Amino acid sequence: MPELPEIETVKLQLQKYLVGQKLVELERLHPKSVQGDILLVQSKKVTGVRRFGKMLVIDLAGRRLPRLRQTADPRNDESALHLAIHFKMSGQLILVKSDKRKAISKERNLGSALKNRIVGGHPTEDWLGKLPSKHTRAIFHFSSGDTMYFNDQRIFGWVKILDSKSLKELKFLKNLGPEVWDITDQEFYDKIHKRKKPIKILLMDQNVISGVGNIYANDGLWEARISPETSAAALTLEQTSVLRKGLIKVLKEGIKYGGATASDAKYIDLQGLGGHYQEHFRTYDRTGEKCLRSDGGIIKKTVLGGRGTYFCPKCQKL
DNA sequence: TGCCCCCTGCAG
DNA sequence: CTGCAGGGGGCA
Numbered sequence: 278m279p280e281l282p283e284i285e286t287v288k289l290q291l292q293k294y295l296v297g298q299k300l301v302e303l304e305r306l307h308p309k310s311v312q313g314d315i316l317l318v319q320s321k322k323v324t325g326v327r328r329f330g331k332m333l334v335i336d337l338a339g340r341r342l343p344r345l346r347q348t349a350d351p352r353n354d355e356s357a358l359h360l361a362i363h364f365k366m367s368g369q370l371i372l373v374k375s376d377k378r379k380a381i382s383k384e385r386n387l388g389s390a391l392k393n394r395i396v397g398g399h400p401t402e403d404w405l406g407k408l409p410s411k412h413t414r415a416i417f418h419f420s421s422g423d424t425m426y427f428n429d430q431r432i433f434g435w436v437k438i439l440d441s442k443s444l445k446e447l448k449f450l451k452n453l454g455p456e457v458w459d460i461t462d463q464e465f466y467d468k469i470h471k472r473k474k475p476i477k478i479l480l481m482d483q484n485v486i487s488g489v490g491n492i493y494a495n496d497g498l499w500e501a502r503i504s505p506e507t508s509a510a511a512l513t514l515e516q517t518s519v520l521r522k523g524l525i526k527v528l529k530e531g532i533k534y535g536g537a538t539a540s541d542a543k544y545i546d547l548q549g550l551g552g553h554y555q556e557h558f559r560t561y562d563r564t565g566e567k568c569l570r571s572d573g574g575i576i577k578k579t580v581l582g583g584r585g586t587y588f589c590p591k592c593q594k595l
Numbered sequence: 596t597g598c599c600c601c602c603t604g605c606a607g
Numbered sequence: 608c609t610g611c612a613g614g615g616g617g618c619a
Contacts, residue, residue, distance in 0.1 A: 278613030309601090331614075365614045367603075399613080401604095412603090431602045433614065449615085474596080483615075490613050537613075561613080583598085585611080 278366045279398050281456070281488030282531025284331050286552060287370055287397035291326040291335070294372060294395060298323050299420040300337065303360075303438075310414030310429060313438025318358055330453050330487030334444070335360040359444045361437040368427065368434030369398030371408060375422030396550050400538045403428050404550050454486045458525050462518035469509040469517070476512060477505035478582045480524070489524060492537055492554075492561045495587045497524035499559040499570075504593045505586050506579075511595075530557060560587035568592060 279287075299322050305311040321337035328334070339356025362370070374393035396404040403410045408426050415436050417425040427436055439447065457465070465486070469479055479485050480494040489497065498505050500523025503516060512520070531537065531554045538551030539562060555562075559569060560576050564587065568574030574591030 280613055283613075363614080365601095366612065367614095429602095430604065431612090431614095433601065433603095481614085492613050539613075584613095 278490070279364050279368070279536065280331060280490035280493055280531070281328075281528055282493070282534075282554065283398065283536035283552070284328050284333055284364070284488075285532050286536045288326050288328045288333060290395050290397060291333075291370075291372070294374070294423070295323045295335065295419075295425075296325060298423065300417060301420050302418045303436075304416040304418070305414075306409065306416065307414040307429075307432060309432055310427065310434065311436045311438070315438065317438055317440075318360065321358055324354075324357070329450055330456070330483055331363065331490065332449060332453075333362040333364075335362065339441075355441050357441050359439045359441065361435075361439055361444060361447060361450075362427070363434050363449070364398045364429070365431070365433035365435075367399045367401075367412075367430040369396065369401065369403065369429070370425060370427055371396050371404065372423060372425045373408060375424075391548065391550070394550075397536075398428075399430070400547055400551050401428075401430065404547055449483075452484045454482075454484050456488050457486050457521055457528065460486075460521075462514065462521055465521050466512075466514045466517040470512065472509040474509060475506045475581055476503060476509045476520070477586060479509050481582075481584070486524075488528065491584050492539075492558070493524065493527050493531060495561045496527040496559040499588060499593060500524075500526055502592050502594065504590075504595045505581055505588050507595050527559070530554060560589065563587060 300318055303315045303318050305315055318337055323335060324338050325336040337358040339354050339358060372395040403412055410428060412428040412430050413426050414429050415427040468485060472479055477494050477498060480489050501520040503520055534554040535552030537554040539555040563576040564578040566576050568576060568589035571589055571592035574589040576587055577590050579586045
């Protein structure tokens with residue numbers, strides 16, 4: 278159920294460990310989870326890992342570039358291939374490094390079997406257990422011996438195999454709004470000030486701005502002291518500005534802490550794996566708890582657009 | 596612009 | 608059992 282900070286965390290990890298590796302084979306374990314021709318990506322080298330909102334893209338080298346163009350940005354290579362990955366609600370990636378390459382988490386006191394694992398996405402027991410698991414939908418085999426598992430309980434997520442043209446034409450990408458830090462207050466205001474919907478629903482609409490989901494929408498609104506139910510049209514430019522800054526604050530904090538690892542199965546002890554933003558939740562999943570700011574404010578939960586919505590009725594005004 | 600759907604698994 | 612879960616697409 279990851280949002281921008283969780284995907285960004287995965288991206289940074291994969292950039293570190295995957296770029297330069299050759300993908301030997303992509304295995305499809307569930308037909309809905311992997312779309313496209315898996316043979317296309319065989320024996321292709323990873324040239325980069327990018328993020329667009331909540332979508333991850335692993336770039337693969339196409340044909341060998343002429344010598345003079347070797348230094349050119351591989352992203353401009355029109356023969357390149359791409360693995361576009363969306364976790365949706367329950368996707369996760371687990372990279373299991375081959376024994377000879379294990380190097381991570383020396384400071385963490387993990388079991389030896391976990392020392393060569395890099396985990397990201399929806400936190401579940403699969404982070405710790407035997408792989409592939411019953412939720413494994415795709416397996417990426419790398420020439421180093423490293424293996425990456427795409428797990429997804431609910432099968433909402435996907436891995437799309439695309440050439441560079443299809444990537445550019447991907448509807449999800451075409452319709453994707455900008456990230457909050459890439460627009461000005463005025464641009465943000467212009468985007469929303471004619472919309473009557475509750476502001477929280479707009480924040481989560483990826484075609485308005487991208488990357489913000491339920492956690493960071495709730496927490497960003499708390500930062501700005503704006504009620505999630507407020508009609509976007511009712512916000513002033515000043516409020517919009519404060520909101521944009523609040524969103525940036527919580528998103529950046531999310532990235533800083535490696536995302537949130539709030540498992541819905543709270544009894545699972547993830548043994549220090551994953552991020553820590555959940556320790557800094559302002560409102561999300563804090564129903565009945567004290568507002569961190571206002572004296573006597575108690576976090577309330579309502580439903581907005583079918584999604585759980587958390588706020589402090591005392592300091593977040595309509 | 597809402598509403599329903601895609602799915603599985605867990606808590607209450 | 609029912610409702611809920613950090614997402615998003617298709618439909619009227």
